[in-house]
Amino acid sequence: MTAQPSLSRRAAAELVGTAGLLVVVIGSGLKAAELSRDTGVALIANSFASAIGLGLIITIFGPLSGAHLNPVVTLTSWWSRRTGGEGLGGREALVYTVAQSAGAIGGALIAEVMFGRTPGTFATQVRDGGHLLIGEVVATAGLVLLIQGLGRIGRSRLIPAAVAAYIAAAIWFTSSGSFANPAGTIGRSFSDSFTGIAPESLPGFVGAQLIGGILGLALAALLYGTGTGTGTRTRSRFGRGAKPAPVDGASPAKAAYETVG
Numbered sequence: 001m002t003a004q005p006s007l008s009r010r011a012a013a014e015l016v017g018t019a020g021l022l023v024v025v026i027g028s029g030l031k032a033a034e035l036s037r038d039t040g041v042a043l044i045a046n047s048f049a050s051a052i053g054l055g056l057i058i059t060i061f062g063p064l065s066g067a068h069l070n071p072v073v074t075l076t077s078w079w080s081r082r083t084g085g086e087g088l089g090g091r092e093a094l095v096y097t098v099a100q101s102a103g104a105i106g107g108a109l110i111a112e113v114m115f116g117r118t119p120g121t122f123a124t125q126v127r128d129g130g131h132l133l134i135g136e137v138v139a140t141a142g143l144v145l146l147i148q149g150l151g152r153i154g155r156s157r158l159i160p161a162a163v164a165a166y167i168a169a170a171i172w173f174t175s176s177g178s179f180a181n182p183a184g185t186i187g188r189s190f191s192d193s194f195t196g197i198a199p200e201s202l203p204g205f206v207g208a209q210l211i212g213g214i215l216g217l218a219l220a221a222l223l224y225g226t227g228t229g230t231g232t233r234t235r236s237r238f239g240r241g242a243k244p245a246p247v248d249g250a251s252p253a254k255a256a257y258e259t260v261g
Contacts, residue, residue, distance in 0.1 A: 005064050005065070007091075007092060009064060010064055011095050011099040013061045013065035014067075014068060014069065014099040015099040015100070015103035016103065017057050017065070017067055018070075018099070018100045019106045019107035020053070021057055021104075021107065021184065022107025022108050022184060023110050023114070024049060024050055025046070025050050025184070025195055026107070026111035026193060026195050026196075028046045028053075029042070029195035030111065030115045030117075030194065032049075032194065033193065033194045034115075046171070046195065047171040050167060050168070050171070052164065054069075054164045055161055055164030057069065065096070068096055070183060070184065071101070071181070071182045072143075072144065072181065072182060072212070073143075073147065074097055074100070075093065075097075075213060076148065076213055076216070076217055077093070078090065078092075079217060083226065084226075085226075097183070100183040101182075101183045104187025105187050107187055108191045109190060112190070117193075119190075120190065121191075122189060122190065122198070123188065123189050123191055123192045123198050124192050125192070125198055126198045127176065127197050127198070127201045127205065128200075128204065132175050132204075133176070133204050134175070135175035135177075135178070136176045136178075136205055136208035136209050136212060137209075137215065138212065139170045139174045139176060139178035139212065140181075140209045140211075140212025140213055141212040142170065142212075142216065143180050143216065144212070144215075144220065145219045145220050146159075146166050147163065148220035149223065149224055150162060152220065152225070153224065176208075179197070179205055180209060180212070182205075185197060185202060185206060185209070189201075
């Protein structure tokens with residue numbers, strides 16, 4: 001296995017990947033709204049395009065940075081390392097989070113320009129109410145549980161397709177539409193469109209996503225044990241002496257890939 005990419009290259013991958021994700025989410029929403037006045041039809045198109053785009057982006061950038069694209073995923077990786085497993089260090093997690101947030105905002109602005117709209121206009125679609133926040137907790141907890149669970153049972157290669165499928169479904173089964181990503185949520189506040197969220201709704205959504213991340217980690221530990229790292233055997237099942245599979249610690253997804261030098 002070749003050397004792990006530098007932090008600057010991994011940060012660039014997170015920035016570009018998250019920007020690409022926001023271009024897909026917002027751009028497909030704008031196109032759907034252009035082509036149909038039916039909200040249901042527009043949501044079908046948006047969820048389908050978002051799922052395909054997300055799966056492709058994870059596949060492309062996974063070998064570089066692990067394709068977190070999401071501060072919650074990054075924080076769960078950091079926590080895994082703090083609890084004795086594989087994951088990111090504190091400085092790496094901070095750099096990833098900044099890159100993701102910058103990429104999300106940049107991607108939103110690119111999508112707006114691409115459709116001939118004025119960039120930098122804040123969203124006016126207020127998303128408030130306890131039921132929506134519960135939806136975000138559920139959406140984010142499910143996402144973290146999926147990633148952690150597949151990693152802990154040694155099926156990390158399924159993560160790109162599984163995450164894409166989960167997001168496509170969660171857009172429909174959650175009351176909030178499954179933002180499930182603090183950076184993406186911030187980025188979507190820069191688009192006054194079908195997929196946007198007003199800035200005043202950000203604190204509630206981001207807080208709910210962080211709570212969902214904690215819940216997802218707790219459920220993963222309960223169901224799969226406190227593993228030594230993603231893609232490894234868990235201590236609860238195999239004991240503390242279990243030898244972990246070699247991973248570079250960037251993320252649950254990254255154990256599935258050979259590292260690009």
